[in-house]
Amino acid sequence: MLDQTAEALNNESTQSSLSAEQYKRKMQQRKTVQAKRLAERSQQKGLxxxxxxxxxxxxxxxxxxxxxxxxxxxxxxxxxxxxxxxxxxxxxxxxxxxxxxxxxxxxxxxxxxxxxxxxxxxxxxxxxxxxxxxxxxxxxxxxxxxxxxxxxxxxxxxxxxxxxxxxxxxxxxxxxxxxxxxxxxxxxxxxxxxxxxxxxxxxxxxxxxxxxxxxx
Structure with a gap:
């Protein structure tokens, strides 16, 4: 679910039409989602x-x-x-x-x-x-x-x-x-x-x- 949310937020095609305040809120939301994704992926392994x-x-x-x-x-x-x-x-x-x-x-x-x-x-x-x-x-x-x-x-x-x-x-x-x-x-x-x-x-x-x- 977080991956799908991140993908939607990364859709750059809609960003050019956002106001400065809308853009700021979207980036804050992206930051929150990304932090949660990173927290879920704490495992390390050789690839x-x-x-x-x-x-x-x-x-x-x-x-x-x-x-x-x-x-x-x-x-x-x-x-x-x-x-x-x-x-x-x-x-x-x-x-x-x-x-x-x-x-x-x-x-x-x-x-x-x-x-x-x-x-x-x-x-x-x-x-x-x-x-x-x-x-x-x-x-x-x-x-x-x-x-x-x-x-x-x-x-x-x-x-x-x-x-x-x-x-x-x-x-x-x-x-x-x-x-x-x-x-x-x-x-x-x-x-x-x-x-x-x-x-x-x-x-x-x-x-x-x-x-x-x-x-x-």
Whole structure:
């Protein structure tokens, strides 16, 4: 009921027609409802977070969470499953947190670059072994498994082994899994799922290639 009330109060389409006094009363009501919602939600737990969909920004959003964790002084691990055929710029940018962050770019690039399925499977399995060690380690508050959904989609990893690994994480640690095509069992298991929707992309619409600082 409180969620429905909050949603109604957040309807901005009617706010422009309110008088100053009406607007003030509405904001006071919103504050009261929000305080009650927060009071009801006092529980904390480690989350399984999935960023998927065809739109851009899945890794970028996950790195924002990584930065927040680092800012709080937490230990973080990043394992990149597909990227890795080049040195990712984000790794260089995060080097200043080398005492808190372990970063492994363990992929060998896009599948059309490697052209060797058996090798891709072996690489993905090695990356998963490394990721699982971090997932199980209570010293790490946040573990980012970048592009692991692609490895699952292509069959380099099984959904069953990944779900079994997630079951082994400490109760208060967070695991973020990115990449398009996240399988339904993973989405069902996750606590937070965001789907990035593609509306426009310069590569498709304008023939603009990937650019430093935007795509890599």
């Amino acid at each position: 399984i977070i999935v960023h998927t969909g065809n739109g851009k920004g899945k890794t970028t959003a996950a790195l924002g969470m990584v930065l927040r964790s680092l800012g709080h002084g937490f230990k973080v691990a990043i394992v990149q499953f597909i990227k890795g055929g080049w040195e990712p710029a984000e790794k260089a940018a995060l080097n200043q947190w080398s005492d808190q962050l372990d970063f492994h770019a363990m992929g060998e690039g896009f599948t059309w670059e490697t052209q060797d399925r058996d090798r891709d499977i072996q690489t993905a399995q090695l990356a998963w072994d490394q990721a699982l060690a971090y997932i199980q380690n209570p010293a790490y508050k946040t573990v980012l498994l970048d592009e692991i959904n692609i490895a699952l989609k292509l069959g380099y990893l099984s959904v069953e082994q990944v779900l079994a690994g997630l079951d082994q994480k400490p109760a208060d640690s967070h695991v973020i899994l990115t990449g398009r095509g996240a399988p339904s069992p993973l989405i069902d298991r996750a606590d937070l799922v965001t789907e990035m929707t593609l509306v426009k992309h310069p590569f498709k619409e304008q023939g603009i290639k990937a650019q430093a600082g935007i795509e890599y």
